[in-house]
Every structure is written in C-alpha cells, then in structure tokens.
Amino acid sequence: MLTKIHEGTAIPSTVKHITQERINLYAEASGDFNPIHVDESFAVQTPLGGTIAHGMLILAYISEMMALALGQSWFAGGKLSVRFKLPARPGDTVTITGRVDSIKDKNGVSYANCSLECHNQKDEIIVVGEAVIKFPEGES
Amino acid sequence: MATVSYEELIPGYEFPAVSYELTSSLISKYLRAVDSLNELEVLRKFVPPLAIAAYAMAAMAGSLSLPPGSIHASQELEFFKLVPIGAVINCQAKVARKLTRGKLHMLVLELNVFDQSNEKVQSGKATVMLPA
Numbered sequence: 578m579l580t581k582i583h584e585g586t587a588i589p590s591t592v593k594h595i596t597q598e599r600i601n602l603y604a605e606a607s608g609d610f611n612p613i614h615v616d617e618s619f620a621v622q623t624p625l626g627g628t629i630a631h632g633m634l635i636l637a638y639i640s641e642m643m644a645l646a647l648g649q650s651w652f653a654g655g656k657l658s659v660r661f662k663l664p665a666r667p668g669d670t671v672t673i674t675g676r677v678d679s680i681k682d683k684n685g686v687s688y689a690n691c692s693l694e695c696h697n698q699k700d701e702i703i704v705v706g707e708a709v710i711k712f713p714e715g716e717s
Numbered sequence: 718m719a720t721v722s723y724e725e726l727i728p729g730y731e732f733p734a735v736s737y738e739l740t741s742s743l744i745s746k747y748l749r750a751v752d753s754l755n756e757l758e759v760l761r762k763f764v765p766p767l768a769i770a771a772y773a774m775a776a777m778a779g780s781l782s783l784p785p786g787s788i789h790a791s792q793e794l795e796f797f798k799l800v801p802i803g804a805v806i807n808c809q810a811k812v813a814r815k816l817t818r819g820k821l822h823m824l825v826l827e828l829n830v831f832d833q834s835n836e837k838v839q840s841g842k843a844t845v846m847l848p849a
C-alpha cells in the first residue's frame with residue numbers, strides 16, 4: 578500500500594491474463610451469462626467476432642489495484658467512472674495503470690483525483706476513466 | 718421472474734428490488750472468479766465493492782430482457798460504506814435514460830444499494846449499448 582501520495586504519484590499497476598475459463602467463472606459468480614461472454618458460437622457471429630470479458634470483471638481488477646494502493650479508504654469513499662473503449666478478449670493480457678492527478682482539500686477532507694487506463698498487450702487502450710478517493714485532510 | 722423488454726422500458730421505470738445475503742461462500746466464489754490477490758486484510762471481513770456492484774447489476778438483469786450481444790459501454794460507481802461479509806443488501810435499479818442515435822440504442826440505468834439499516838452503501842450508473 579502507498580504510504581503517502583501526492584500529485585503525480587503512480588499507482589502500482591496490475592496485470593491480469595484473460596482466459597475464457599476466467600470469463601466463465603465470472604459469469605457463474607455474477608450470474609451474467611450474456612452469450613457475448615460465454616457462447617463462442619454466438620459471439621463469433623456478432624460484430625465483436627468472439628467472446629469478450631465482462632466489463633465488470635475489468636472493473637474488479639481496477640478496483641483491486643486501487644484498494645491495494647490506497648487501502649480501506651477505497652472501499653468506503655471511492656468513486657469510479659470509466660468508459661469501455663475496446664473489449665478484453667480471451668488470450669489478452671491487460672495492464673491497469675493509474676496516476677494521482679490532483680489532491681484537493683475541502684471541509685477537512687482530501688480528495689485525490691486519479692486517472693486510470695487499461696491497456697491490452699497491443700498497447701491499445703481498452704478502458705479509460707477517473708477515480709476519486711477521499712481521506713481525512715492531511716492523511717493522504 | 719417476469720422480464721421486461723427494452724421496448725417496454727421508459728425513463729423512471731423501477732425494476733423490482735432484490736435482496737442478497739452476502740455470505741462468505743458467495744464472496745469466496747466472487748474472489749476466485751476475479752482472481753483476487755487476496756492480499757488485503759479488509760477482504761477478510763468486508764465485501765469488495767465490485768462484488769456488490771456485480772450483484773446489483775445481476776438483480777436488475779434478472780428482470781430485464783435485452784437482446785443477446787448487448788454490451789457495457791460505461792460505468793460509474795460510488796462506494797459509501799464498508800459492508801461486512803454476512804450482511805444483507807437491497808439492490809434497487811431504475812431506467813435513467815433511453816437514447817437512440819441512428820441505429821444505436823443505449824440504456825442508462827441507475828443503481829442504488831442499501832444495507833439492513835437502509836443506509837446507502839453504493840450507487841452507480843451503467844450505460845448499456847444494444848446491438849444494432
């Protein structure tokens with residue numbers, strides 16, 4: 578976990594490998610069996626050309642990165658906003674990175690604004706977004 | 718459970734609320750599915766917020782019939798409080814907007830999750846893109 582953050586602090590990255598088995602496990606855990614995720618014969622006939630990972634699986638990885646870096650504050654005071662630019666597919670290796678862009682204090686609370694990106698192994702951006710995490714002022 | 722189709726939805730439509738007990742076995746299954754590093758002390762007692770978001774989405778999806786191939790376009794989430802393993806959450810969702818741009822149809826859904834004390838633990842907004 579980061580002990581101190583400031584503007585420009587890089588959040589330690591997370592790297593995950595996407596497999597169809599992982600996608601199927603997530604479908605079972607979440608109850609989301611949309612065939613675009615789990616049915617190759619269906620997915621191959623769509624414009625996406627094959628199965629894709631659940632967006633919420635990628636968000637789980639982003640959330641894990643934030644929690645590992647920033648601790649419990651992320652679980653009760655985190656805010657996340659992302660856009661899915663490209664799908665993550667079985668066989669992809671995704672790397673999630675983040676950076677603290679600014680820290681603002683208001684009414685005794687510090688708000689760290691972070692930019693987030695998720696790339697695949699071709700260095701294509703698949704998810705882009707922002708996160709905000711709040712701390713008691715002076716504890717960031 | 719009866720399902721409602723995209724065509725039937727109107728802004729303001731509220732999906733039936735669904736409650737979940739976040740048992741340790743349910744959360745263990747989720748953590749295995751997301752390949753959690755499980756290095757966080759907090760995960761021994763509390764539910765990862767994305768698990769709650771996943772169940773809130775599932776609660777809504779259970780009563781919504783979207784065309785196969787619908788995909789997630791964007792997501793906003795805000796986490797307000799720690800939720801202990803074993804807690805019961807109540808997931809509520811409603812249609813915020815329906816958008817049509819040419820052949821493209823999008824649905825914006827608002828999600829709110831409350832604990833047993835009726836305190837909000839999480840809120841979010843999901844945008845789903847439907848196949849043309």
